[in-house]
Amino acid sequence: MSTKKDAYKKVAYYPGCALEGTGHAYNKSTKALGKALGLELEEVDNWNCCGAMEVKNIDPKIQTYLSSRVMSIAANEMKHDTVMAPCNGCYHNLKKAEYDLANDEKSREVVERLSSKAGHETYQAGQIETIHALDWIKDAIGEEELNKRIKNSLKGLKVANYYGCMYTRPRHIFPEKDQGEGSESTSKPHFMDDLLEAAGADNVDFALKTACCGGAHTLSDADTSTKLVTNIIQAAEEAGAEVIATECPTCHSGLEMHQIRAEKKFGIKSNVKIIYFTQLLGIALGLSPNKVGLNQNVSDGKAALRARQIA
Amino acid sequence: MPIHEKNLIRPENLSTHENLVIDGVDVSGDWSTFIKTRVVPDYNEEMQEEIAALPGGENIHRCWQCGSCTNSCTVNGLNPDFNPRHWIYLIRMGYESELVRDKDIIWQCVSCNKCTYACPRDVVPEGVMKATAHWLELKGYTERSPSSEFDEEFSSQVFKTGKIEDGRVMMGFFKRTGQPLMQDWLVDMVKKMLRGLPVSWLMKMGMATVIHPRTKNWGPARDAIEEYAREQEEKHAAAVKGAHRDAMFHAAD
Numbered sequence: 001m002s003t004k005k006d007a008y009k010k011v012a013y014y015p016g017c018a019l020e021g022t023g024h025a026y027n028k029s030t031k032a033l034g035k036a037l038g039l040e041l042e043e044v045d046n047w048n049c050c051g052a053m054e055v056k057n058i059d060p061k062i063q064t065y066l067s068s069r070v071m072s073i074a075a076n077e078m079k080h081d082t083v084m085a086p087c088n089g090c091y092h093n094l095k096k097a098e099y100d101l102a103n104d105e106k107s108r109e110v111v112e113r114l115s116s117k118a119g120h121e122t123y124q125a126g127q128i129e130t131i132h133a134l135d136w137i138k139d140a141i142g143e144e145e146l147n148k149r150i151k152n153s154l155k156g157l158k159v160a161n162y163y164g165c166m167y168t169r170p171r172h173i174f175p176e177k178d179q180g181e182g183s184e185s186t187s188k189p190h191f192m193d194d195l196l197e198a199a200g201a202d203n204v205d206f207a208l209k210t211a212c213c214g215g216a217h218t219l220s221d222a223d224t225s226t227k228l229v230t231n232i233i234q235a236a237e238e239a240g241a242e243v244i245a246t247e248c249p250t251c252h253s254g255l256e257m258h259q260i261r262a263e264k265k266f267g268i269k270s271n272v273k274i275i276y277f278t279q280l281l282g283i284a285l286g287l288s289p290n291k292v293g294l295n296q297n298v299s300d301g302k303a304a305l306r307a308r309q310i311a
Numbered sequence: 312m313p314i315h316e317k318n319l320i321r322p323e324n325l326s327t328h329e330n331l332v333i334d335g336v337d338v339s340g341d342w343s344t345f346i347k348t349r350v351v352p353d354y355n356e357e358m359q360e361e362i363a364a365l366p367g368g369e370n371i372h373r374c375w376q377c378g379s380c381t382n383s384c385t386v387n388g389l390n391p392d393f394n395p396r397h398w399i400y401l402i403r404m405g406y407e408s409e410l411v412r413d414k415d416i417i418w419q420c421v422s423c424n425k426c427t428y429a430c431p432r433d434v435v436p437e438g439v440m441k442a443t444a445h446w447l448e449l450k451g452y453t454e455r456s457p458s459s460e461f462d463e464e465f466s467s468q469v470f471k472t473g474k475i476e477d478g479r480v481m482m483g484f485f486k487r488t489g490q491p492l493m494q495d496w497l498v499d500m501v502k503k504m505l506r507g508l509p510v511s512w513l514m515k516m517g518m519a520t521v522i523h524p525r526t527k528n529w530g531p532a533r534d535a536i537e538e539y540a541r542e543q544e545e546k547h548a549a550a551v552k553g554a555h556r557d558a559m560f561h562a563a564d
Contacts, residue, residue: 020524021477048473048526053422054465057441057458059543060366062536066469069532110539117535169424186428212385212423219484220457221419227389228421260503261496295507298500 008140023249025293067097088248092166151286153200160241199284229258364550367438380426473526
């Protein structure tokens with residue numbers, strides 16, 4: 001762990017498109033969290049979209065190229081060995097590209113062809129390690145250290161930790177997961193639970209941690225997404241949660257949007273608030289709610305925090 | 312959750328006679344319902360190859376019909392008619408007309424990857440669902456689904472500038488699918504968002520929809536991607552017999 005601890009002190013930062021748009025609060029809180037913890041983030045120069053699910057659906061190899069360009073810049077131009085992506089989609093895609101480049105000759109050929117035409121070095125599998133914001137905090141700081149730095153404990157705040165699909169599935173693109181003690185689990189992920197618990201939160205037993213929010217069809221099949229989000233929100237509320245902690249801008253905006261849509265269209269009301277885990281950790285470290293972009297959330301998390309005398 | 316099997320005996324295959332006498336015996340009414348003989352005249356023996364030639368469909372031949380995909384499927388939980396295992400079976404059998412019966416729901420796969428996680432044979436059912444949805448479009452069985460419209464809008468922005476901007480993708484999608492931009496729940500959401508946002512941030516968001524965020528010096532990458540995408544498009548259309556629909560991606564204008 002000590003090697004990771006040092007390696008993750010300074011990492012290349014890949015925010016991705018969503019964190020510059022609807023997920024801006026996630027961007028803001030991730031940066032603020034890094035600063036508060038003394039971790040350094042160096043944004044990947046002139047990055048591009050990771051290809052997301054949409055480009056993958058048109059052509060998976062173009063998605064592999066798009067992700068590999070980001071990793072190539074971080075590795076070859078910026079000389080980093082770790083790139084941190086807080087968005088589940090970006091994280092997933094970089095990991096998937098890494099896997100495909102290591103295991104599929106055709107993907108390598110396409111990436112080589114596109115990279116040379118685009119005029120940059122071809123990314124070689126293994127040059128860089130992609131990690132999620134959860135790995136970053138968990139391995140660079142750890143629960144014990146985090147706990148020592150808590151100035152504003154989340155004590156009593158009932159939180160349901162929601163990880164979503166892309167953080168854990170499919171298993172084969174995350175070789176470091178499911179490796180026993182200390183590693184993340186793809187069936188029962190716990191990194192977010194560990195960190196929020198260290199910040200004092202009262203995590204609730206929540207069965208839908210890796211259930212799908214329907215993010216892929218949030219607009220194209222909105223009724224399906226609303227049903228899936230409503231399931232997640234109702235399960236969290238039944239478990240006693242006041243807050244659902246998120247780690248992905250797509251899940252986060254999906255939950256916020258469809259919570260409103262469920263009420264507007266189907267009359268299904270819920271009171272649980274949606275807050276990024278980085279916002280919760282930032283507040284626990286003593287940062288102000290605005291500093292972690294809580295005012296940019298659609299869901300009014302402030303009230304829930306105020307009720308517990310946290311913010 | 313159980314695996315939902317499909318019943319091949321459907322109402323249209325049943326025959327009930329109001330007035331029927333056979334050998335002097337009155338067999339009128341429901342109790343004498345007959346099941347019509349089913350003859351399948353239209354096996355498409357190349358169906359599996361056609362779908363395997365589309366992105367995502369490559370591993371369909373590996374399926375053992377264990378049902379783990381359907382058993383774990385998110386959409387099946389909402390609608391038992393959504394049945395990846397059954398569709399893979401039909402495709403491998405070449406039973407085109409049976410598959411086409413479900414043409415309007417196959418695109419609804421939410422890509423949660425639970426099936427791919429559960430599959431013991433590396434079929435990548437999620438990919439097969441995408442390939443099948445594209446195949447239905449290429450064959451002209453379905454219009455382009457809203458999901459395909461969304462993928463196309465999103466991808467064309469990425470190909471063109473290297474990045475997307477959420478607001479533009481949303482507006483582009485509503486325009487393509489002929490929906491009003493002002494959905495009541497969206498209006499409600501924007502109102503809630505405005506509550507806490509500083510004016511400077513609002514202006515920044517507004518500007519981003521006008522001035523497109525782009526990756527610098529993206530030109531060569533754009534050209535390389537668009538050339539490759541067009542090649543693939545032609546390949547896919549050629550692989551699907553009788554494809555009479557334009558391929559998926561139209562080069563960005």
